[in-house]
Amino acid sequence: MTAGGAAGRAGDVARRATIREVAEAAGVSRSTASRALTGQGYVAPQVRDRVRAVADGLGYVPDATARHLRRQxxxxxxxxxxxxxxxxxxxxxxxxxxxxxxxxxxxxxxxxxxxxxxxxxxxxxxxxxxxxxxxxxxxxxxxxxxxxxxxxxxxxxxxxxxxxxxxxxxxDNGSAAQKVTTQLIESGHRRIALVIDEMHWTTGRDRLAGYRAAFGAAGLPLDESLVVSAGWDVEAARVEIRKLLGRAEPPTALFAANNVLAEAAFRTAAELGLAIPGQLSLVSFDDVPWMSMVTPGVTAVRQDxxxxxxxxxxxxxxxxxxxxxxxxxxxxxxxxxxxxxxxxxx
Amino acid sequence: MTAGGAAGRAGDVARRATIREVAEAAGVSRSTASRALTGQGYVAPQVRDRVRAVADGLGYVPDATARHLRRQxxxxxxxxxxxxxxxxxxxxxxxxxxxxxxxxxxxxxxxxxxxxxxxxxxxxxxxxxxxxxxxxxxxxxxxxxxxxxxxxxxxxxxxxxxxxxxxxxxxDNGSAAQKVTTQLIESGHRRIALVIDEMHWTTGRDRLAGYRAAFGAAGLPLDESLVVSAGWDVEAARVEIRKLLGRAEPPTALFAANNVLAEAAFRTAAELGLAIPGQLSLVSFDDVPWMSMVTPGVTAVRQDxxxxxxxxxxxxxxxxxxxxxxxxxxxxxxxxxxxxxxxxxx
DNA sequence: CCTCCATATGGGATCGATCCCACATCGGCG
DNA sequence: CGCCGATGTGGGATCGATCCCATATGGAGG
CATH class of the missing domain: 3.40.50.2300 (Response regulator)
Known part of the structure; x- marks a missing residue:
């Protein structure tokens, strides 16, 4: 099929096949071709097979946009x-x-x-x-x-x-946050900081609520100054975390409400020379690959x-x-x- | 518009507006509405503005599938x-x-x-x-x-x-692989292993070629047994790496050809108690987040x-x-x- | 033999937007 | 005054697939 001839003209080569062409090649109407291909409605078995064979031969692929338009x-x-x-x-x-x-x-x-x-x-x-x-x-x-x-x-x-x-x-942000906070409390932590992105989103709100609930259930007072809203900007978050960890009475544990904040906390701790978990325990909401690669690994709430x-x-x-x-x-x-x-x- | 009446029937509520409805509401034909909205062809300026206002009012959004079908x-x-x-x-x-x-x-x-x-x-x-x-x-x-x-x-x-x-x-896999291999050679490594996924893909082939070229350019012999094809299965790769690192004469550096193999190598080294970089230098092709989080960080070829x-x-x-x-x-x-x-x- | 229903097929309309073309209007100019 | 080009508008066809409906055929049953 490489030689010239009328069919060999550049530009008019093989347009994409439509159902009309399939129908003509199979010697049936568009309606019959459509029924044969979709399997909806009556078609004689041998016609169905012939139409399908022809469609295969032409490499026919129905136009999804046309179908969508018609079927709404x-x-x-x-x-x-x-x-x-x-x-x-x-x-x-x-x-x-x-x-x-x-x-x-x-x-x-x-x-x-x-x-x-x-x-x-x-x-x-x-x-x-x-x-x-x-x-x-x-x-x-x-x-x-x-x-x-x-x-x-x-x-x-x-x-x-x-x-x-x-x-x-x-x-279930609330339960998970409560559970992980309770674990920290049970292992002896009292000054547990929560670094959160945005408290108006349900994620932040519910994680905060779980954190509070853990203190409530343990009958312990909560130091509100340990709840830090750090926003979405990574640099700003690191500044907040640096301030938090640099306080006169710093937290002994830090609960980061998302993976970005956990990374900021991890890096900041390293920067300040704080040993994990020796001087600071770290917990993350959301488990991402690096948390299992570093030493020690980061305890995390895993969302599937x-x-x-x-x-x-x-x-x-x-x-x-x-x-x-x-x-x-x-x-x-x-x-x-x-x-x-x-x-x-x- | 909350009261009952014929228009308030449940089920027949607000169908999505079509250009025909926009045209009728603006008192023009579909053609004119189309020209007004697309900006193609002649329309009287005041008609254009009126049609656009009406379209906005109706929340008209043109059907991309219909447009696509017509425009091909x-x-x-x-x-x-x-x-x-x-x-x-x-x-x-x-x-x-x-x-x-x-x-x-x-x-x-x-x-x-x-x-x-x-x-x-x-x-x-x-x-x-x-x-x-x-x-x-x-x-x-x-x-x-x-x-x-x-x-x-x-x-x-x-x-x-x-x-x-x-x-x-x-x-440019070849150049990058050659450059990073050359760095290893220049810092004194001679037994540099290359752990590669699949040598028939251009990525593997070219990274291998770059690695070879580095040895060639340095006029050093290449120990072919240090080139390991580990495939795509993570577990199998770890087995291969374990064998490699456990040899009588193990490599002093390992070049992992992708981020998954780098992870496998990193974990296996830890498992075998091999200190990085003390006993084994590690390089990865492809830089992913964990490589900058671990200590020491992993030297990597960064692809943007x-x-x-x-x-x-x-x-x-x-x-x-x-x-x-x-x-x-x-x-x-x-x-x-x-x-x-x-x-x-x- | 005629009716009836299941099976089988094709023609035309349809989905929504675009666009070609015919037609209308208007101002300028010879 | 009449012609012409620029401007403006609407009707109908079109893209490709589907589906409703009219029509045709064959066999079963009264």
Whole structure:
């Protein structure tokens, strides 16, 4: 097929096959070809086989956008995360993508970098694409309400901004935080600092509540000055932590509310020459790879990110299939991985 | 508008607005509405403003699938990676997603887990969605040739299976490997092991070539038994590394060809009680977060994953715009981050 | 023999946006 | 005054697949 001739003209080479071409090549109508390929409706068995053989031969792949337009139902879900370079979100993405593939959905992924503005843009893009539903680690309540108005199901993951208005898949932050704080208390710690990102998010709020509950349950007073809100800026967080650890009466243990803060705390401790766990016990909410590589390893609350992502996809698909079912919040429990960074205070 | 009446019936609430509804509400035809909204063709300025105001009021968002179908041109790119949970791929995904957003493209992401079968399925999905192009970290040559037949541009990233047949964006593996090996040689190492994943991939092949070249340039003989192919299975790799380090005449330095092997080497050294860098110097190709957290830090070849992803998007868009331009391979250079894991041999 | 139903097939409309083209209007200019 | 090009508008076709419906055929049953 390399020689010239009319068919060899550059530019007019092999356009992608459409169902019409499959039908013509098989000597049937578009309708029959469609039934043969989708398996919906009556087709004579031998015609079905012939059409399918012809389609294979032509390398026919149905146009999903055309099908979507006609059926008014998409097989794509939108996924919006805060920071793919953070292993927490990357793990989430991995879980979502696995489960989506299993359920025959494709995934449109965007990263909003934690910005509400980008989040809003992404929401509009998802509407334009007419996705079947959206999974989001929200940074505002806007997305869920906007998409609700457009009748697009939303599942909030990790944290919740629209409780009662849309489904959510969360980690049981309160219980996990309480449990890990209780362990520190039981091993003798009293001055336990909590370094937290943002207390208005449900993650921060619930982790703080668990921490408080641990003191309450132990009947111990809580030194409010040991609760430090460090925000999202890494540099600013390190400054806060340095101040905290440099106090006249420093904490004997530090509970970092996320993996970024744990890294800041770990580095700062090293910088100040504080031995872990000798002079400072360290606990992290969220377990990421480096915590098991360093010596001593960092005790951490392990959130199963893959399971979180899978649960989010399952919940979203249920919602797509039953738009009127009652709103649901799924809570996944977290486990504690005890490593060398925690020990009784000196 | 909360009171009952015919419009208040449950179920028939606010369908999504179409351009036809915008046109009717603005008192013009679909054609005029389309011109007003897209800015293509003649429209009277006051009509344009009125149509846009009406569209805003109705919360109109054009259906991207319908537009795509009609224009026969999509604004989505397909992205296929091997393992989102690995920080290398996660960083790549982050870079791609940033750049795609900047260029007004949306991203369909899939994870093939390193399986050629899943890769082939994903390729078909991308064809079905009629994406404008595909970025892939390939595991076989099939994807690129299949998509080429479908006239869908492909950019291979990180490694190359279809040299000459499609564009690629790669790291200059040879130079980086040679440079880092030369550093080891210059600091006095002679028995330098190379633990590599797979020598048939361009990554492995080129890193091996760089390693060899370093010995050649130094005029030193190379002990072939120190080149170990460990494959992709982590457990098997650890067994290989354990054997390697347990030899009668063990290497004084180990060069791990990727971050997973570096982790295996690091853990195995600890397990065997080998001091780093005292008894073994360690170097990794690919720098991931834990390498800067451990003590001593691990000397590593740093690949800028974000830049790699961004370059891939740029190359893909150029290809989309100029389908006939000559095939291009972009090489990004890597830098060496020297940390405490390397020192002259004892 | 005629009716009826299950099976089988094709034509036309449809989804939403775009775009070609026909047609209308208006101002300028010879 | 009439012609022409620039401007503005709407109708219909189109992208590819699906699906409703009309029509056709064959065998079973009254």
């Amino acid at each position: 139902a998409s097989q794509s879900i939108g996924v919006l995360l805060s920071d793919l370079a953070n292993p927490f979100y990357a793990g989430l993405a991995a879980g979502i993508s696995q489960q989506a593939r299993k359920r025959q959905y494709t995934m449109m992924l965007a990263d909003d970098g934690g910005s509400a503005g980008v989040e809003a843009e992404a929401a509009e893009t998802f509407v334009a694409l007419r996705v079947a539903g959206v999974i989001v680690t929200p940074v505002s309540a806007h997305l869920a309400s906007y998409l609700a108005r457009q009748r697009i199901p939303v599942v909030e993951v990790d944290r919740q901004f629209s409780a009662g208005a849309c489904d959510a898949v969360l980690v 990110t893959a399971a979180l992502g899978e649960a989010a996809v399952s919940q979203l698909i249920e919602r797509i299939q039953s738009p009127l079912a009652p709103v649901r919040t799924v809570l996944l429990s977290a486990s504690i991985v005890t490593r060398g960074s925690t020990a009784p205070p000196a | 041109a999509s604004q989505s790119i397909g992205v296929l990676l091997s393992d989102l949970a690995n920080p290398f791929y996660a960083g790549l995904a982050a870079g791609i997603s940033q750049q795609a957003r900047k260029r007004q493209y949306t991203m369909m992401l899939a994870d093939d887990g390193g399986s050629a079968g899943v890769e082939a399925e994903a390729a078909e999905t991308f064809v079905a969605l009629r994406v404008a192009g595909v970025i892939v970290t390939p595991v076989s040559a099939h994807l690129a040739s299949y998509l080429a037949r479908q006239r869908i541009p492909v950019v291979e990233v990180d490694r190359q299976f279809s040299a000459g047949a499609c564009d690629a964006v790669l790291v 994953t974000a830049a790699l992803g961004e370059a891939a998007v740029s190359q893909l868009i150029e290809r989309i715009q100029s389908p006939l331009a000559p095939v291009r391979t972009v090489l990004l250079s890597a830098s060496i981050v020297t940390r405490g894991s390397t020192a002259p041999p004892a």
